[in-house]
Amino acid sequence: MAKKTTKKTSKKSTTKKSSSAVEPRPSAWGKRDARTAAAIRDLTEGIVKSAMSGREPKVDIPTRSSANTKWNKSRGILQMGSATTTRQLFNLGQARNFMQTLLHGQGINELVDAGKTLSLRGMFYKGLHTVKGTKEKTFNDQTESDKVLEDLEVTLGALREELHIFAKKRGTMVGNITVIDNGDEINCRKMGSGGYAIPSICEPEVIQFKNVDADFILHVEKDTVWQRFNEDRFWETHNCILTEGSGQPTRGVRRMLHRLHKEHGLPVICLLDCDPWGHYIYSVIKQGSISLAFESERLAIPEAKFLGIRAKDYEQCELSDDVQIELNDRDITRAKQIMAYPWFADHKPWQKEIKKMLSNGFKMEVESLITKDISYVTEVYVPERLKAEDWLS
Amino acid sequence: MAKRERTKANAETMATKQRDISVSEFFAKNRHLLGFDNPRKALLTTVKEAVDNALDACEEASILPDIEVKIEEVEAATSASKAGRYRVTITDNGPGIVRKQVENIFGRLLYGSKFHRLKMSRGQQGIGISAAGMYGLMTTGKPMVITTRPKKTKPAHHLELAMDTSKNRPEVTIDVETEDFPQTSSGTGTRVSIEMSAKFFRGKGSVETYLEQTAIANPHAEITFIPPDKAKEDPTLASADKGESTSPDREGGVTSDTSVDSLADASGSSSSGPSGEDIARTTELPDRIVYPRTIDELPPETAEIKPHPYGVELGAFLNKIKTTDEKQLAGFFKNEFCRVPPSAVKEITDRASTKTKSYSGQTWIKSIETADADRLYKALQDSKLRAPPTDCLAPIGVRVMLAGLLKGVRAEFYAASTRNPSVYRGNPFQIEAAIAFGGELPGDQPARVIRFANRVPLLYQQSACSAHKSVVETSWKNYGMSQPRGSAPVGPIVIMIHMASVWVPFTSESKEAIADYDEIRKEMRLALQECGRKLGTYIRRRQKMKREGQKRDVFERYIGEIAKACNAIAGADTEELYDALMKQAKRRTEIADAVLDEDGQYVKDNSNGRLDNDDGVIIMRDDDDTPPPPGGTGFQPVTPNEPESPARESKSTRKSPAKKKPAAKAKPKPKTPAKKPATRRPTASATEAKPDAIKNKGKPKPRVRLGQSQESGLFG
Structure with a gap:
């Protein structure tokens, strides 16, 4: 079923056809929109053509699987391979998906035409109706819709932003920087206790930077830790930008970090939990993820540093037994998987780090440092480590 | 024989009591041996014997049988548990019986033409009809009434016959010539009327079931059955009341004509067999039930054969040597047996020869002593002989079996197979099996097994019969049926097994079950497996069709959406695109259409399966499809805000994709009602629960034309 063929058609024709695209709207997105519209049109015309000539309509979709994800060692990022999956209309398992x-495709076409954006949920409703003559709905739930959209992204070779789709906001930012968001100037130094919510779309068309005074970016795993740092005005005392991604950072957060890193040369330093989940967050920030491998180039930050929590901290910081959270079987399996990732496999410090955690037999959260003192993490832990440049990279 | 003194009888006193036992007397006392155990069965056995004889006689005289069975209630039963009194009259159009043989045939037990020969026939021993007469006489005191017309041009003989059981001799009480004999199609015929104490009922093991099954195995016969409740109705009155117009189908309409000519026409035209458009079905009229003729050919004539050496036991062999007219061994082997050519004689005699004594074809019979015979017998059994000739067998045949099943059983799939002849104990026999599957057959009951021996239905002692055993031991699970351990398969299936043989080994004289010979059971199993494989293919294919159908359903469902989207994005012509995609969907799922696109009432499977061109298979087209609701499945492009058409009941409409084709018209134009409603079913009230008898409220058919024929021994 999953026939692997080289993906050529859509990309090639995209560039070729872009000139004949619909009249570009006068907007910052103009050029990108024209390209997106042309790609959708191309795809559709290909289907119509094969239908009319009696051939089976099909779409080649680049495969988003670990097998089709290549580790580009020299660039230090994950990249998508060339394998594609063919989606056919006349295949029982694929017909619905094809539709x-x-x-x-139709929905996005409309969005591009109208110059509007919709959330993923919005797209789900946009495409939702009952198939004529049946009681069947076009989409059972948003998950189904989201997957189709991801497929479209890779098939059309367009980013989600270019499809006029945004995701739920997640992630917060504060620090010595001023951001222009859709024309509004936002001074991230004066964001109170809440911080600036990082939007889903962080493309230059929407977000521009101004007055980037910070020296580096401290990215913490979750909101609770971020609150601690914000309350202690850490970004002020250390002249940095403080971000959090509420767990696995969204594309918006990663894009923001990436742009700040690339455009303003700010090092990205991560403060994450000492558990496989924290390690994986770091891995995604650094190399990119499998499902978004096609976007790695504009998301991954190979130079990102992992500050902590480190497995050695239990002894080094003389933490009490109480902070230990036992590793369960799943954690152990996951840790071993992460160890085997090619970008960790020949990285001795990381091998040591994960082995240490496994031999400890427990994980630790950033909050565990609170057992020392409420502000131990902001006043002692992070400054000391930064000074010593004691991090993993 | 001499007994001891202490019983106070001596040889002499006892000798006074010792005398011949008349066969008739013996059977009068042991009537259960002949199938007259109880009043219910007596009725069936009587009808069975008479019908068997009539069919045999007609076939011997090359007459297509028309048989009428009439049962009248003479005296109602005083209570439900008691027997009533009935008169059973069977009329046929056979060759009739010459006057001087009438008493012998009907009045004596063990008198007939069929016992001494090895020839395939329904009757065998020559007991049946005379036993029925005897039973009638014993229970009512009324003699048997026989009317027979052996010559077209001469008046019929009318006889009343009582029987002296002690002497096994008939007593003729009335003997006149009469013109009161129905005009039959052949001009000749016989009518037997017996009054007896009996109980009429319907259902399992009844006269009706018997006739129904007889009709299945003998589609060349037209059988009319007038049960007591219908016998009361005045045919002419009924005919006047219910004119032709009310007759729901052609069958009823045509046969209501009384003239013999048009009767013949009717049976001719309704007997188009499995290839015809109309299927002649069993029909129930107000005054009678008609099992129409569906095949216009008589079964092939069968030859008589000599015994095959393998079936002869030593005693019989010795007896033959004693009684033969032949002088020398060569002639003896040649004329007393079949399949012993001179080359085989040489082999046998060489094999039997010892150092002291040698034999050859020239050896004189009178020089053969018991020891020699013993040696010869062994050599004979060891020699390699060809199987007995099989022209003595007249299997029903695949085509005829299918026609028979088609008439009586409403199913969707029919398969039949005829095995090659085989031999048990030197008797050639041939097994045939047929199955009907699906359709209106009940799906949750064990298979109905209908058994036949020489075209005679076997109704009792099912579990003792090797036919039933063979059904049980066949693994139906392989063919997609469910089968509880140690029982027949469960599902909508009727299994028919027929054994044709010059000598059918029954377990008893009442001929209810076939004895369990390994050879027979094996052949039965093989025949069933042949049918089963076809059934399995069909079931699998049906499942595949269903799957393909569902598949197309899925495609069809989405194609509309896709066409619309393509229109919105690229401006493609929605309608054109829809048609193109539907065409592809059809092509890709064409198996679903294999049987459905046909307009015929039923079609041979013309998909590329193995059932293709198989003469042994008939597949009915399911014509119960309801036309799709107007606009129901059609895709109407460019009008997205139109209210959704009612959801389709995908199951039933699914089967008729061809019908709902006119899909992609931009405007919801009214669909032509896809098809004229099904016409296969003769009546709306067709057979609930009971697949075989169609209750057809047609018009009556006042006719009296059936003759009977029993030229030679109709016993049986």
């Missing part, structure tokens, strides 16, 4: 792909 959904076209429905969303």
Whole structure:
């Protein structure tokens, strides 16, 4: 079923056809929109053509799987391979999906035309209706819709932003920087206790930077830790930008970090939990993820540093037994998987780090440092480590 | 024989009591041996014997049988548990019986033409009809009434016959010539009427079931059955009341004509067999039930054969040597047996020869002593002989079996197979099996097994019969049926097994079950497996069709959406695109259409399966499809805000994709009602629960034309 063929058609024709695209709207997105619209049109015309000539309509979708993800060692990022999966109309398991792909194609086409954006949930409703003559809905739930949209992204070779789709906001930022968001100037030094919510779309068309005074970016795993740092005005005392991603950072957060890093040369330093989940967050920030491998180039930050929590901290910081959270079987399996990732496999310090955690037999959260003192993390832990440049990279 | 003194009888006193036992007397006392155990069965056995004889006689005289069975209630039963009194009259159009043989045939037990020969026939021993007469006489005191017309041009003989059981001799009480004999199609015929104490009922093991099954195995016969409740109705009155117009189908309409000519026409035209458009079905009229003729050919004539050496036991062999007219061994082997050519004689005699004594074809019979015979017998059994000739067998045949099943059983799939002849104990026999599957057959009950021996239905002692055993031991699970351990398969299936043989080994004289010979059971199993494989293919294919159908359903469902989206994005012509995609969907799922696109009432499977061109298979087209609701499945592009058409009941409409084709018209134009409603079913009230008898409220058919024929021994 999953026939692997080289993906050529859509990309090639995209560039070729872009000139004949619909009249570009006068907007910052103009050029990108024209390209997106042309790609959708191309895809559709290909289907119509094969239908009319009696051939089976199909769409080649680049495969988003670990097998089709290549580790580019020299660049230090994950990249998507060339394998594609063919989606056919006349295949029982794919017919519905095929229809959904076209429905969303139609939806995006409308969005691009109208110059509006919709959330993923919004797209789900946009494509939702009952299939004529049946009681069947076009989409059962948003998950189904989201997957189709991801497929479309890779098939059309367009970013989600270019499809006029945004995700739920997640992640907060504060620090010595001024951001222009959709024309509004936002001074991130004066964001009170809440911070500036990082938008889902962080493309230069929407977000521009001004007055970037910070020296580096401290990215923490979750909101609770971020609050601690913000309350202690850490960004002020250390002249940095403080971000959090509420767990696995969204594309918006990663794009923001990436742009600040690339455009303003700010090092990205991560403060994450000492558990496989924290390690994986770091891995995604650094190399990119499998499902978004096609976007790695504009998301991954190979130079990102892992400040902590380190497995050695239990002894080094003389933490009490109480902070230990036992590793369960899943954690152990996951840790071993992460150890085997090619970008960790020949990285001795990381091998040591994960082995240490495994031999400890427990994980630790950033909050565990609170057992020392409320502000231990902001006043002692991070400054000391920064000074010593004691991090993993 | 001499007994001891102490019983106070001596040889002499006892000798006074010792005398011949008349066969008739013996059977009068042991009537259960002949199938007259109880009043219910007596009725069936009587009808069975008479019908068997009539069919045998008609076939011997090359007459297509028309048989009428009439049961009248003479005296109602005083209570439900008691027997009533009935008169059973069977009329046929056979060759009739010459006057001087009438008493012998009907009045004596063990008198007939069939016992001494090895020839395939329904009757065998020559007991049946005379036993029925005897039973009638014993229970009512009324003699048997026989009317027979052996010559078209001469008046019929009318006889009343009582029987002296002690002497096994008939007593003729009335003997006149009469013109009162129905005009039959052949001009000749016989009518037997017996009054007896009996109980009429319907259902399992009844006269009706018997006739129904007889009709299945003998589609060349037209059988009319007038049960007591219908016998009361005045045919002419009924005919006047219910004119032709009310007759729901052609069958009823045509047969209501009384003239013999048009009767013949009717049976001719309704007997188009499995290839015809209309299927002649069993029909129930107000005054009678008609099992129409569906095949216009008589079964092939069968030859008589000599015994095959393998079936002869030593005693019989010795007896033959004693009684033969032949002088020398060569002639003896040649004329007393079949399949012993001179080359085989040489082999046998060489094999039997010892150092002291040698034999050859020239050896004189009178020089053969018991020891020699013993040696010869062994050599004979060891020699390699060809199987007995099989022209003595007249299997029903695949085509005829299918026609028979089609008439009586409403199913969707029919398969039949005829095995090659085989031999048990030197008797050639041939097994045939047929199955009907699906359709209106009940799906949750064990298979109905209908058994036949020489075209005679076997109704009792099912579990003792090797036919039933073979059904049980066949593994139906392989063919997609469910089968509880140690029982027949469960599902909508009727299994028919027929054994044709010059000598059918029954377990008893009442001929209810076939004895369990390994050879027979094996052949039965093989025949069933042949049918089963076809059934399995069909079931699998049906499942595949269903799957393909569902598949197309899925495609069809989404194609509309896709066409719309393509229109919105790239401005493609929605309608054109929809048609193109539907065409592809059809092509890719064409198996679903294999049987459905046909307009015929039923079609041979013309998909590329193995059932293709198989003469042994008939597949009915399911024509119960309801036309799709107007606009129901059609895709109407460019009008996205139109209210959704009612959801389709995908199951039933699914089967008729061809019908709902006119899909992609931009405007919801009214669909032509896809098809004229099904016409296969003769009546709306067709057979609930009971697949075989169609209750057809047609018009009556006042006719009296059936003759009977029993030229030679109709016993049986």
